[in-house]
Amino acid sequence: xxxxxxxxxxxxxxxxxxxxxxxxxxxxxxxxxxxxxxxxxxxxxxxxxxxxxxxxxxxxxxxxxxxxxxxxxxxxxxxxxxxxxxxxxxxxxxxxxxxxxxxxxxxxxxxxxxxxxxxxxxxxxxxxxxxxxxxxxxxxxxxxxxxxxxxxxxxxxxxxxxxxxxxxxxxxxxxxxxxxxxxxxxxxxxxxxxxxxxxxxxxxxxxxxxxxxxxxxxxxxxxxxxxxxxxxxxxxxxxxxxxxxxxxxxxxxxxxxxxxxxxxxxxxxxxxxxxxxxxxxxxxxxxxxxxxxxxxxxxxxxxxxxxxxxxxxxxxxxxxxxxxxxxxxxxxxxxxxxxxxxxxxxxxxxxxxxxxxxxxxxxxxxxxxxxxxxxxxxxxxxxxx
Amino acid sequence: xxxxxxxxxxxxxxxxxxxxxxxxxxxxxxxxxxxxxxxxxxxxxxxxxxxxxxxxxxxxxxxxxxxxxxxxxxxxxxxxxxxxxxxxxxxxxxxxxxxxxxxxxxxxxxxxxxxxxxxxxxxxxxxxxxxxxxxxxxxxxxxxxxxxxxxxxxxxxxxxxxxxxxxxxxxxxxxxxxxxxxxxxxxxxxxxxxxxxxxxxxxxxxxxxxxxxxxxxxxxxxxxxxxxxxxxxxxxxxxxxxxxxxxxxxxxxxxxxxxxxxxxxxxxxxxxxxxxxxxxxxxxxxxxxxxxxxxxxxxxxxxxxxxxxxxxxxxxxxxxxxxxxxxxxxxxxxxxxxxxxxxxxxxxxxxxxxxxxxxxxxxxxxxxxxxxxxxxxxxxxxxxx
Numbered sequence: 001x002x003x004x005x006x007x008x009x010x011x012x013x014x015x016x017x018x019x020x021x022x023x024x025x026x027x028x029x030x031x032x033x034x035x036x037x038x039x040x041x042x043x044x045x046x047x048x049x050x051x052x053x054x055x056x057x058x059x060x061x062x063x064x065x066x067x068x069x070x071x072x073x074x075x076x077x078x079x080x081x082x083x084x085x086x087x088x089x090x091x092x093x094x095x096x097x098x099x100x101x102x103x104x105x106x107x108x109x110x111x112x113x114x115x116x117x118x119x120x121x122x123x124x125x126x127x128x129x130x131x132x133x134x135x136x137x138x139x140x141x142x143x144x145x146x147x148x149x150x151x152x153x154x155x156x157x158x159x160x161x162x163x164x165x166x167x168x169x170x171x172x173x174x175x176x177x178x179x180x181x182x183x184x185x186x187x188x189x190x191x192x193x194x195x196x197x198x199x200x201x202x203x204x205x206x207x208x209x210x211x212x213x214x215x216x217x218x219x220x221x222x223x224x225x226x227x228x229x230x231x232x233x234x235x236x237x238x239x240x241x242x243x244x245x246x247x248x249x250x251x252x253x254x255x256x257x258x259x260x261x262x263x264x265x266x267x268x269x270x271x272x273x274x275x276x277x278x279x280x281x282x283x284x285x286x287x288x289x290x291x292x293x294x295x296x297x298x299x300x301x302x303x304x305x306x307x308x309x310x311x312x313x314x315x316x317x318x319x320x321x322x323x324x325x326x327x328x329x330x331x332x333x334x335x336x337x338x339x340x341x342x343x344x345x346x347x348x349x350x351x352x353x354x355x356x357x358x359x360x361x362x363x364x365x366x367x368x369x370x371x372x373x374x375x376x377x378x379x380x381x382x383x384x385x
Numbered sequence: 386x387x388x389x390x391x392x393x394x395x396x397x398x399x400x401x402x403x404x405x406x407x408x409x410x411x412x413x414x415x416x417x418x419x420x421x422x423x424x425x426x427x428x429x430x431x432x433x434x435x436x437x438x439x440x441x442x443x444x445x446x447x448x449x450x451x452x453x454x455x456x457x458x459x460x461x462x463x464x465x466x467x468x469x470x471x472x473x474x475x476x477x478x479x480x481x482x483x484x485x486x487x488x489x490x491x492x493x494x495x496x497x498x499x500x501x502x503x504x505x506x507x508x509x510x511x512x513x514x515x516x517x518x519x520x521x522x523x524x525x526x527x528x529x530x531x532x533x534x535x536x537x538x539x540x541x542x543x544x545x546x547x548x549x550x551x552x553x554x555x556x557x558x559x560x561x562x563x564x565x566x567x568x569x570x571x572x573x574x575x576x577x578x579x580x581x582x583x584x585x586x587x588x589x590x591x592x593x594x595x596x597x598x599x600x601x602x603x604x605x606x607x608x609x610x611x612x613x614x615x616x617x618x619x620x621x622x623x624x625x626x627x628x629x630x631x632x633x634x635x636x637x638x639x640x641x642x643x644x645x646x647x648x649x650x651x652x653x654x655x656x657x658x659x660x661x662x663x664x665x666x667x668x669x670x671x672x673x674x675x676x677x678x679x680x681x682x683x684x685x686x687x688x689x690x691x692x693x694x695x696x697x698x699x700x701x702x703x704x705x706x707x708x709x710x711x712x713x714x715x716x717x718x719x720x721x722x723x724x725x726x727x728x729x730x731x732x733x734x735x736x737x738x739x740x741x742x743x744x745x746x747x748x749x750x751x752x753x754x755x756x757x758x759x760x761x762x763x764x765x766x767x768x769x770x
Contacts, residue, residue: 024631024632024635024688026517026518026687026688027687027688027691028451028455028458029451029454029455029458030451031449031450031451031454064416065416066413066414066415066416069414069416069461070413070414073413073414073461076454076458080687084686084687084689084690084691085690087690087691087694088689088690089690089693132411133411134411135687136685136686136687137686139686139687139689140683140686143686143689147701151652151653151654152653153653155657157656157657157660157661158653158654158656158657159653160656160657160660161650161652161653161654161655161656161657161660162653162656164650164651164656165651246409247409250409265546265549266549266550267536267546268536268537268538268543268544268546268547269536269543269546270546271542271543271545271546271549272540272542272543272545272546275542275545275546276542298525300521301469301521301522301524301525301528302411302412302465302469302520302521302524303409303411303412304469304473304524304528305469305470305472305473305474306412306469306472308474309472316532
């Protein structure tokens with residue numbers, strides 16, 4: 001018996017192409033133009049051709065050599081994304097450009113106000129992508145849009161996996177399966193519900209980095225009520241800046257400021273500081289004015305030298321500071337190169353002081369110069385207070 | 386008192402440039418050429434100028450439009466890396482190209498055999514970078530080369546951070562500080578040593594994903610002995626494929642084959658499967674023939690459709706298979722779209738069977754056609770055995 005399949009296998013192996021290491025090679029742009037230039041004449045017919053349309057509504061590129069080359073790089077990133085999405089079997093996904101100078105009217109007709117952003121048109125909705133313009137980050141975002149957002153947790157390992165997701169908002173509910181009444185009595189599911197302290201038909205809301213959930217009030221829920229609850233709780237006490245959400249988070253400042261914490265999770269010092277940040281967030285989860293933006297430098301190697309210069313800090317150690325969203329003026333806590341990390345309580349006190357001071361400064365400045373500034377305040381904060 | 390610094394702050398704020406969201410903008414290539422074309426005439430003088438030199442020893446680009454454009458993209462990635470590294474204060478870092486057709490002799494003089502690879506020349510050594518040719522991954526790799534490889538763990542949170550690093554080989558030792566005798570008696574350090582079950586002057590070796598270390602034998606150690614021990618244990622039972630090490634791992638096949646497991650850590654199914662993989666690895670850590678390559682699809686969005694086609698699998702669920710390193714022929718375990726994950730024992734049995742069969746096939750094929758093939762064997766494995 002064994003010989004039959006050995007023979008078949010050997011015959012089949014003739015047909016195999018030598019793929020070798022190619023199977024690990026990143027797709028190279030094949031030179032075929034897939035990205036559409038959308039204009040008043042073609043946009044309707046082009047968009048009709050696809051199940052999902054990705055539209056980059058871009059500012060008209062400048063005329064300098066650098067600006068031209070930069071726009072070419074962005075176009076290439078989109079071409080590569082289009083090529084990869086073209087290989088993706090499940091849906092027809094198209095990519096297009098709208099020039100904000102030449103085709104503002106088209107953008108307007110599509111309901112797009114803000115240029116320099118990417119919009120994903122699906123059957124039911126338009127989703128803004130406010131992250132890095134890079135093929136991999138964008139493609140990953142599209143996969144997430146396409147993916148079924150509901151996962152069934154029915155054993156303890158999956159429960160551990162659910163708890164392991166810290167960076168995102170999570171909702172978890174305990175429901176009878178429509179397909180079968182069996183679920184209610186099924187041992188592992190019941191244990192999962194018990195471990196999560198969930199009642200039947202109840203939905204719990206987990207803020208990022210929080211072990212304890214909030215029960216969403218008002219069950220049985222309508223879709224609108226759930227969406228509204230999420231929107232009302234959309235600014236977590238601690239949130240992670242990532243390439244796919246970086247501009248979205250930056251635009252969501254608190255009174256014109258961001259509390260920015262740099263901590264490299266894979267470094268013992270950074271990990272320790274992140275634990276302290278989580279503690280601060282847990283202690284202050286009910287404070288709507290506190291939202292710490294955590295940046296892991298490992299996620300942004302290309303921005304590191306730029307940040308070190310702009311903020312005047314050394315990012316080989318943990319850092320926390322208050323940054324003006326408008327002009328990137330900033331004040332940073334002196335932590336002695338990471339040797340002297342504050343306790344959660346000390347950090348809370350510092351944040352409270354700094355936020356009060358910057359708010360006071362802001363008021364005074366608004367009176368004098370209509371501008372807020374926290375520039376170089378660390379020097380004074382340490383020495384004079 | 387407060388008024389003094391308020392005044393100073395306001396004055397300083399005049400000097401601030403409006404950076405705004407720029408502080409989050411990825412550096413755009415500024416158009417200045419920084420990458421050197423190295424040749425017999427200039428390579429010595431160019432390399433003398435830098436503390437660290439990054440050299441891409443590339444194959445001569447083909448003449449097709451796609452090949453030309455692809456090489457331009459690679460050049461731009463290196464230009465961007467050079468620009469970012471130029472901003473980095475600590476060291477002078479240069480970037481250069483060597484064309485394998487025109488300047489093979491230069492490469493030879495620098496001791497480079499293999500083209501299509503990047504080499505980092507530091508003061509003491511040449512380190513090969515065998516990862517993705519992308520500015521961010523490459524720059525991150527250079528930072529790691531520059532970083533102090535030793536971290537001091539002296540409290541329980543840092544210990545937790547140390548344990549949290551799963552993907553890399555770790556070494557941990559318990560030593561008296563040369564600067565002070567105090568360390569030996571210092572409470573937290575002693576507790577850390579106790580928690581890690583470490584004796585004074587002892588070094589423990591942690592394989593990736595293993596909770597239990599191996600004591601490195603033969604203390605007191607010489608540097609050579611430690612390096613040799615690591616080199617002898619450089620192929621872990623479970624290892625993670627990442628952009629910075631992907632080609633390095635692919636070249637390190639076991640008898641021409643790789644066991645490849647796809648599992649998305651941020652997905653409950655994927656997390657569960659990863660837990661099972663870790664269990665299998667722990668049970669078989671002493672088996673030198675077993676090395677599972679774990680790929681998290683989230684790390685490689687651009688390769689996903691390509692892999693789904695090449696391997697004929699659906700990557701929205703966990704998958705495990707045996708892949709020929711040469712021609713990417715493969716056989717995959719049927720897991721019913723992730724609904725029916727195997728136990729660690731079942732997985733071990735399957736791997737043992739498949740590896741035995743592929744090894745048998747290989748021997749037969751070698752006799753007949755000097756080629757190994759596992760193509761389409763899953764059909765036969767399920768139906769006929």
